[in-house]
Amino acid sequence: MFDVRRVREDFPILKNGFIYLDSAASSLTPEQVLQAELDYYRNFRANIHRGLYKPSIQASEAFDDAREKLARFINASKDEIVFTKSTTEGINLVANALDWKQGDSVETTLFEHHSNLLPWLRLSKRGVKVNIREDYSSFSKSSKLIAVGHASNVLGSVAPVERIAREKGDSLLLVDAAQSAPHFSLDVKKLGCDFLVFSAHKMLGPTGIGVLYIKRDAQKTVNSPFLGGGTIRAVTAEDYELTHFPESWEAGTPNIAGAIGFGAAVDYLKKLGMGNVHAHSKKLAEKAAKELREINCVTVYGEKEFNGIVSFNVKSMPAHDVAAMLDESARICVRSGHHCAMPLMKKLGCNGTARASFYVYNTEEEVEKLASAVKDVVQLA
Ligand SMILES: Cc1ncc(COP(=O)(O)O)c(C=O)c1O
Numbered sequence: 001m002f003d004v005r006r007v008r009e010d011f012p013i014l015k016n017g018f019i020y021l022d023s024a025a026s027s028l029t030p031e032q033v034l035q036a037e038l039d040y041y042r043n044f045r046a047n048i049h050r051g052l053y054k055p056s057i058q059a060s061e062a063f064d065d066a067r068e069k070l071a072r073f074i075n076a077s078k079d080e081i082v083f084t085k086s087t088t089e090g091i092n093l094v095a096n097a098l099d100w101k102q103g104d105s106v107e108t109t110l111f112e113h114h115s116n117l118l119p120w121l122r123l124s125k126r127g128v129k130v131n132i133r134e135d136y137s138s139f140s141k142s143s144k145l146i147a148v149g150h151a152s153n154v155l156g157s158v159a160p161v162e163r164i165a166r167e168k169g170d171s172l173l174l175v176d177a178a179q180s181a182p183h184f185s186l187d188v189k190k191l192g193c194d195f196l197v198f199s200a201h202k203m204l205g206p207t208g209i210g211v212l213y214i215k216r217d218a219q220k221t222v223n224s225p226f227l228g229g230g231t232i233r234a235v236t237a238e239d240y241e242l243t244h245f246p247e248s249w250e251a252g253t254p255n256i257a258g259a260i261g262f263g264a265a266v267d268y269l270k271k272l273g274m275g276n277v278h279a280h281s282k283k284l285a286e287k288a289a290k291e292l293r294e295i296n297c298v299t300v301y302g303e304k305e306f307n308g309i310v311s312f313n314v315k316s317m318p319a320h321d322v323a324a325m326l327d328e329s330a331r332i333c334v335r336s337g338h339h340c341a342m343p344l345m346k347k348l349g350c351n352g353t354a355r356a357s358f359y360v361y362n363t364e365e366e367v368e369k370l371a372s373a374v375k376d377v378v379q380l381a
Contacts, residue, residue: 002276008361010268018331019366024153024179024309024357025335026201029265033204036264037257048256049230049247063256066263067246070211073266074196075187080219082212082246083259087178088115090197090212091147093249094174095119097222098144105129105143107171109136110347111159112149114340116176120147132343136160141169148173150180150191154339154353155302156285156309165192172218178202182359183281183307185274194218200258204360205265209258212249219245226251269360277360281308284358284367291371297378301348311339311353314374315381319352322377326354330373332366 008014010030020028040062046055048063064078071078084090096119106120110132117132124130133139136159139146146168151158158180165173174195177186181198188196196213200206214222224231224242228251233241242248269277285305292312293300301311314322323336337352338345345351356370 002272002280004280004361004363007272008363011361014361018333019362019369020333021356021358021362021366021370022333022335023182023359023362024202024355026207027182027204027359028361029206029261030204030268032268033206033261033264037206037261040257040260047253059256062260062263063254066259069263069266073186073270074181074211074213075189076213077216079245080188080213080216082214082249083254084197084210084212085208085255086201086210087176087197087199090195090210091116091174091176092119093212093225094145094195094197094214094222095123097225098172099221099223100126100128100144102127103129105131105140106145106147107131107133107139107143108147109133109149109159110343111152111155111157112147112341112344113153113176113178114342115178116147116149116174117343134347136164139164139168139171141167141171143171145172145174147176149176149178151177151183151307151309152302152341152344153179153309154311154341154344154348154355156305156307156311157302158306161191161193168192172221179307179309182269183274183278185278188213188215194221200262200265203265204268206255206258206261209255209262211262214245224248224251228252272360278307280360281358281362282306284308284362284364285310285356287364288356288358288367288370291367292374295371295375295378297381298374301353308358309355310357311355312374313350313353314377317377317381319350319354322354322374325377325380326370326373329376330369332370332373334370 044055044058048060172194175193177198182203199210233243297315319336326332335355
């Protein structure tokens, strides 16, 4: 049984009294994740995979265990999981690691976060064709890569990834799951993707750690982006032999505490149940969208609120002013601006929106407070 009052007790930061409606930018962190990281720093702080003494062995086991948890979270194998810094880094790694040739093409959409757009746009300077689709219906079957966001960080809508995978032909498929991994039970086998990326900090975990899933079959299409400590089997003064995947992709000392914290975050989410997590954020976003739509002069973007996100504007008031007033008058934290999705803003016909995003610790009362505070903003607009 999902009990939001009980969940809130795990987030000491909420005692500060603000209403946090910006989890799509970065979520809050529960005590269990903080404790997992502290435990590492306090009790077995050492580097991994190198030391033959107890703290190093314990740290290595905790790090490997985190990789296993992340693999299970998306129904992958642990040798398909690379720890990265973030979703953005994961996408850039793929963009840099594929062997692009003059005339290759990459397909993406207008709905993307800049992190899933700019790495591809840059390739156009190297003779790669970049096709930006306005919907999900007509991807080429022979592009080198199709790169789609699973859930929009502006509209909360969900892309038909499984269908795209069925129709993709020879193209590789990359899924930006930054906004879906926090809300859905993901299964890379069902999704049918070759690459999938997401960040811990949007799903109760620490900042500075993310996951890049690379399907075993796709691993031969990419070259290790960085080389150094931990990536080799043997080195001579003249040459080297790389070790196996994923270690061959994780040069240098990784974010050990971050990985352990990420493992604790997915433990926490799984304990709540991803079905409950999704249902809760969806219920709050639907309530928010309904209440905001009833306010005169408020525009709500998007038709359905699948993953806890509601974007809106108040008359022609700049979104930043709306956000600042909500903070000032009611201690409500919402994001404002173009949300790193300028092409989508252009399509929506605005410069930016205010965006409320909901997660496991938010309540119906908070939605009501948001609606009431927006009514006050409308009076002043
Ligand atoms: C859909 C989407 N993709 C990518 C990103 C980038 O994530 P990160 O900043 O963790 O790299 C975000 C962040 O808001 C996002 O919403």
